[in-house]
Amino acid sequence: MDRDTAKPDVDVFPGPNAREWVEFHGANAAPSEYSHEFVWDITREADGPFVTDVDGNVLLDFTCHIGAAPLGYNNENILGKLREFDLVEPMKIAGQDMYFGAGPTPDESDVPGSSHLMEKLVEVSSQYGMDTVFLSNSGAEAMENAMKITNDYRAPSKYGVAFSGSFHGRTLGTLSLTKSKEVYTRHYPEISGIETVPFCDDRGCDAESCDCGFFAGGGSQLRSMLAPEGGHIDPDEIAFLALEPIQGVGGYRFPSETFMQEVADVTKTYDIPLVVDEIQSGIGRTGEIWASDHYPIEPDVIASAKALRVGATISRSDVFPAEKNRLGSTFGGGDLLGSMIGAFTLEAIEEYDLLANATRRGRQAKELLRDDAPDAVEDVRGKGLMLAVEFDTADRRNAVVKASLEHGLLTLGCGEKTIRLLPPLDSSEREIELGVGRFLEAIDSVGTSPRAA
Numbered sequence: 001m002d003r004d005t006a007k008p009d010v011d012v013f014p015g016p017n018a019r020e021w022v023e024f025h026g027a028n029a030a031p032s033e034y035s036h037e038f039v040w041d042i043t044r045e046a047d048g049p050f051v052t053d054v055d056g057n058v059l060l061d062f063t064c065h066i067g068a069a070p071l072g073y074n075n076e077n078i079l080g081k082l083r084e085f086d087l088v089e090p091m092k093i094a095g096q097d098m099y100f101g102a103g104p105t106p107d108e109s110d111v112p113g114s115s116h117l118m119e120k121l122v123e124v125s126s127q128y129g130m131d132t133v134f135l136s137n138s139g140a141e142a143m144e145n146a147m148k149i150t151n152d153y154r155a156p157s158k159y160g161v162a163f164s165g166s167f168h169g170r171t172l173g174t175l176s177l178t179k180s181k182e183v184y185t186r187h188y189p190e191i192s193g194i195e196t197v198p199f200c201d202d203r204g205c206d207a208e209s210c211d212c213g214f215f216a217g218g219g220s221q222l223r224s225m226l227a228p229e230g231g232h233i234d235p236d237e238i239a240f241l242a243l244e245p246i247q248g249v250g251g252y253r254f255p256s257e258t259f260m261q262e263v264a265d266v267t268k269t270y271d272i273p274l275v276v277d278e279i280q281s282g283i284g285r286t287g288e289i290w291a292s293d294h295y296p297i298e299p300d301v302i303a304s305a306k307a308l309r310v311g312a313t314i315s316r317s318d319v320f321p322a323e324k325n326r327l328g329s330t331f332g333g334g335d336l337l338g339s340m341i342g343a344f345t346l347e348a349i350e351e352y353d354l355l356a357n358a359t360r361r362g363r364q365a366k367e368l369l370r371d372d373a374p375d376a377v378e379d380v381r382g383k384g385l386m387l388a389v390e391f392d393t394a395d396r397r398n399a400v401v402k403a404s405l406e407h408g409l410l411t412l413g414c415g416e417k418t419i420r421l422l423p424p425l426d427s428s429e430r431e432i433e434l435g436v437g438r439f440l441e442a443i444d445s446v447g448t449s450p451r452a453a
Helices: 014-026 076-082 112-123 139-154 257-269 336-351 355-370 393-407 429-446
Strands: 051-054 058-061 132-136 159-163 194-197 238-244 274-278 301-304 311-315 377-383 386-391 412-414 417-423
Touching: 051 238, 058 429, 076 336, 112 132, 112 311, 112 336, 132 139, 139 238, 139 274, 139 301, 139 311, 238 257, 238 336, 336 355, 355 386, 386 393, 386 412, 393 412, 393 429
Parallel strands: 159 194, 159 238, 238 274, 274 301
Antiparallel strands: 051 058, 132 311, 301 311, 377 386, 386 417, 412 417
């Protein structure tokens, strides 16, 4: 497949082979969140955003596996480096109990491991004074450990603060912070002491004009809940405030500068640890390494995963417990392949100036969408290549996701009536133009009276 000339080519979607694979998978798998019946054929050609399914359909993937494949498929900047050495077994070890290296010294190693990955993560988080990393398996674990270390750091503490519309993971701890769809949390127990405040998703508002519910009575609900401001909570008893700088599952909600400044001011004034969930928005997706870099906040802890290929909790050494065995994980820090790919991804972002490319291509996509989108599109928003298109109804959104597949484009819904677009960070001008064109064709094909898929 030649990425420079490839085009989406769909016969029937889903095809008969895809249906058979889905049926085979479902025979033994617990029900989970499969957004559509796309079945990637790992034995067929794929390059960048272009991928072939088990029926031979060629699709343009503007989901990047929900951001977990930031450079798309078979990216040579990753694969080329992996070919330089022989893979070994086991590729996963008890990484919190055993060290591993490659060669006599770290400086002489041609193979980056978990130690090198942690060094790179500290480098790209140094603007926040961070110098310590705990690696795990997933974003949920990264957030769980963020909650653990801040509770220990602030002990004894009683409270955590979360925002409406948030999604932080599917473990019981992270579900206690998740305030979006009730399907994620219904009937599951929660940890106590979690307070919820509104998330301001009017990205152009100020304190006087905002009607999101965050600002009220001349101040913010976050500030007014604190005892020194007339509320009922002692800020010294708050272990953390958990924030997605840009909400993902909740609908790609982009906050206002005023909202983020208030979060920054309150957490700084009362010394409340700010935990930022960068699991979907981090590692270059927004045109900065961290979405937090766009805003006036000063994170105390960063939780990362997805594009990193491993989970990572990043903070300062004084925030982490000094006592051994307070944190642990069998495979945390022991995924050899994941650590390598995470390190190679960060290297590629720097070497090929992909932050700037994400900014340029994101600007291009927004301009194309805003110029040609029909009235049914209520909003086009984004930073870098973390893009969202909001429709007038959920039915139309669902119909457009389905129609996009028939036009050879993979997309994903989020929130109530929004579609998220996550092209690879190294997308070309041609690929953005082609993908947005197919997307607009799909919107047009839905017509004026869509029915839910």
